[in-house]
Amino acid sequence: MRREHRWLSALVLLATAAGGRAADPARALADRIDQHIEAGWEKAKVKPAPLSDDAEFLRRAYLQLAGRIPDVGEVYRFLKDTAPDKRDQLVRKLLDGPRYVTHFANVWRTWMLPEAEASIQGRFLAPSFETWLRGNLSRNVGYDKLVHELLTAPIDNQGNFRVVLRGGGGPNGSPMPYYLSKELKAENLGAATARLFLGIRLECAQCHNHPFAEWKKEQFWSYAAFFSGIRSQRQGDFVQPQGDQPNLKQITIPGTDKVVQARFPDGSDPKWQGEVARKVLADWVVSPKNPYFARATVNRLWDHLFGLGLIDPVDEMAGTEAVASHPELLDELAKAFVDSGYDLKFLLRAITISKTYQRSSAKVAAGKDEAKLFARFPLRGLTAEQIYDSVAMATGYDESAPNLPGVILGGPRSPRQEFVTRFNEQSGKATEFQTSILHALALMNGKLIEDATSLDRSATLTAVLNSPFMELKQQIETLYLASLSRMPKPKELARMTAFVEETVKKGPGDPERKQKEALADVFWTLLNSSEFILNH
Numbered sequence: 001m002r003r004e005h006r007w008l009s010a011l012v013l014l015a016t017a018a019g020g021r022a023a024d025p026a027r028a029l030a031d032r033i034d035q036h037i038e039a040g041w042e043k044a045k046v047k048p049a050p051l052s053d054d055a056e057f058l059r060r061a062y063l064q065l066a067g068r069i070p071d072v073g074e075v076y077r078f079l080k081d082t083a084p085d086k087r088d089q090l091v092r093k094l095l096d097g098p099r100y101v102t103h104f105a106n107v108w109r110t111w112m113l114p115e116a117e118a119s120i121q122g123r124f125l126a127p128s129f130e131t132w133l134r135g136n137l138s139r140n141v142g143y144d145k146l147v148h149e150l151l152t153a154p155i156d157n158q159g160n161f162r163v164v165l166r167g168g169g170g171p172n173g174s175p176m177p178y179y180l181s182k183e184l185k186a187e188n189l190g191a192a193t194a195r196l197f198l199g200i201r202l203e204c205a206q207c208h209n210h211p212f213a214e215w216k217k218e219q220f221w222s223y224a225a226f227f228s229g230i231r232s233q234r235q236g237d238f239v240q241p242q243g244d245q246p247n248l249k250q251i252t253i254p255g256t257d258k259v260v261q262a263r264f265p266d267g268s269d270p271k272w273q274g275e276v277a278r279k280v281l282a283d284w285v286v287s288p289k290n291p292y293f294a295r296a297t298v299n300r301l302w303d304h305l306f307g308l309g310l311i312d313p314v315d316e317m318a319g320t321e322a323v324a325s326h327p328e329l330l331d332e333l334a335k336a337f338v339d340s341g342y343d344l345k346f347l348l349r350a351i352t353i354s355k356t357y358q359r360s361s362a363k364v365a366a367g368k369d370e371a372k373l374f375a376r377f378p379l380r381g382l383t384a385e386q387i388y389d390s391v392a393m394a395t396g397y398d399e400s401a402p403n404l405p406g407v408i409l410g411g412p413r414s415p416r417q418e419f420v421t422r423f424n425e426q427s428g429k430a431t432e433f434q435t436s437i438l439h440a441l442a443l444m445n446g447k448l449i450e451d452a453t454s455l456d457r458s459a460t461l462t463a464v465l466n467s468p469f470m471e472l473k474q475q476i477e478t479l480y481l482a483s484l485s486r487m488p489k490p491k492e493l494a495r496m497t498a499f500v501e502e503t504v505k506k507g508p509g510d511p512e513r514k515q516k517e518a519l520a521d522v523f524w525t526l527l528n529s530s531e532f533i534l535n536h
Contacts, residue, residue, distance in 0.1 A: 087353065
């Protein structure tokens with residue numbers, strides 16, 4: 001593997017020295033992804049699904065990189081584009097667009113601040129934290145630098161807390177909500193950072209040695225000791241900071257008299273040299289020599305895109321019996337991520353332009369589970385944000401209530417906030433999509449869809465129904481493009497056309513009005529279909 005990396009580096013240098021165009025590292029990594037995955041298919045004698053068609057890939061890429069489906073114009077232009085590299089161009093455009101920043105700020109906030117939907121304080125703190133994330137993502141700050149800043153964020157007595165509590169944190173937001181949402185407790189911060197940044201579930205050893213893993217109780221508290229200097233005080237529903245003793249490097253295990261020193265989970269001891277505890281921890285976490293950090297990050301992003309990590313679960317990567325489905329690929333992705341400067345966009349582009357990612361979701365062999373071999377793209381239930389934003393895009397729905405931090409505590413929530421909160425209370429794993437379909441449709445069959453498909457309030461329906469240059473066939477096609485991001489199949493077009501025409505013929509009433517109502521029913525049916533609720 002090291003020889004191959006040296007060979008790739010030499011190729012880049014040779015092309016540059018010769019005045020030619022340097023090799024594309026993301027494309028090279030995408031090819032290596034495919035080689036590793038295809039080797040697994042060959043060994044297991046599994047036939048992969050064919051590559052997705054353009055419409056399927058377009059919708060998938062928009063949902064995962066921009067957080068919503070494309071609009072009609074975007075679909076039409078992409079399907080008509082004949083450029084051989086148009087999929088790569090699309091990925092580049094999405095990663096460089098504002099929707100990537102908005103969407104992945106929400107993704108990372110969900111991972112880093114899961115308490116945002118579980119507590120009053122968590123919901124109130126989320127906007128400031130998302131602002132901080134958006135700033136880092138818009139500048140494409142290396143993930144190592146983002147995490148280092150988070151782990152070393154200053155904890156003062158009251159100043160930053162008051163600003164954040166007012167729903168602010170300044171124009172750049174603040175990483176402080178991360179600490180406040182964990183109640184500023186060493187054990188909560190230790191457990192959360194180990195799971196997200198190291199891919200290990202240390203908290204299972206918080207009270208006793210882990211019965212099924214190698215982690216011991218003393219290891220957990222030795223890691224939590226890096227956060228032991230943070231002081232807090234609870235006042236009602238809120239926890240307030242009471243300062244920080246940054247040089248404190250030990251903690252007493254609760255219920256005992258035993259004091260343990262701060263130590264890394266891999267068993268190594270910190271080299272202090274007078275530095276503060278959390279900075280020493282941050283330096284170790286983001287170091288290229290760290291055995292966990294890069295692997296945990298690429299595995300989590302792979303899981304985000306495919307619904308299944310190369311090691312699953314994503315927070316049990318070490319110290320357990322879990323093994324990687326493709327260990328060489330995981331190692332190569334981690335090394336490439338480090339070599340890129342921990343560039344999240346580089347990693348996302350390399351994965352999404354691979355043929356592995358571009359496989360169809362169609363099942364190839366009946367009764368054969370290709371999930372761990374990534375022989376087809378798994379069906380994914382959309383998140384609450386993806387559903388809401390996609391409905392809004394498809395229908396031209398304009399949410400009138402402001403989506404401001406101040407309405408979360410006291411006043412009424414916006415329709416988007418209400419939908420997201422109710423949906424997340426019931427959600428499970430992304431690939432357990434049957435549950436997602438049922439409760440999403442139950443939620444959608446309310447005011448959201450009622451308004452979005454109303455003849456009087458739907459911008460999309462109004463535009464389609466009042467276009468004199470559109471015949472019935474074109475109107476139905478446009479509704480398919482708006483909702484499912486594809487043209488209807490011949491049988492679908494025939495069935496929907498027959499439905500509209502038969503509706504017009506039935507009973508008394510204005511034919512033009514009846515045709516519009518029938519087309520509204522077509523649109524409602526498409527938005528309530530399982531195809532709309534799933535990423536495929």
